[in-house]
Amino acid sequence: MTTDPDSVTVRPATVDDDAALLAIEKTAWNSDSGFPSMRDPDQVVFFDAERRPVDIHFVAEHAGRIIGYIRLAPAANNPESAHVLLIPGLAVDPAARGRGAALRLLEHVAEVAAARGARKIMLYVFATNDAAIRLYRRAGYVEEGRMRDQLFIDGRYIDSLLMAKHLV
DSSP states (O other): OOOOGGGEEEEEOOGGGHHHHHHHHHHHOOTTTSOGGGOOTTOOOSSOTTSOTTSEEEEEEETTEEEEEEEEEESSSSGGGTTEEEEEEEEEOGGGTTSSHHHHHHHHHHHHHHHTTOOEEEEEEETTOHHHHHHHHHTTOEEEEEEEEEEEETTEEEEEEEEEEEOO
């Protein structure tokens, strides 16, 4: 069911959002969209050492409830790539999909990235994740590369796509 995406708001995440983000993290991923080996049923916090302070996190809210998040980080740790940012994480609560939250999050980080002088945002997506690929294309991302047999999940090899959006 699609509702007015204007009812989805985006704001910077705070440590107070940890429990809501952890709940999304535990329900949003499956073997077609995430890495099963990285799922930790004992994980008790969202903001951990992997989610470094230099990363920028935003949340999508609908009707006062956090329904999704996006993470923005440097694509590399060198000054030559400072103009390129990476989206290492985007997830929406499965029960809240269809409200435009993911598209709103992507649009928001593009605005933030451009305001910070970035020229490009990149991300990786499983080649089998058709819904995500459609979303990224709708948001202006194009395929820039394909890594064949990059992943081995549930007994099969999966390609990974590099997609990017040029901001200028």
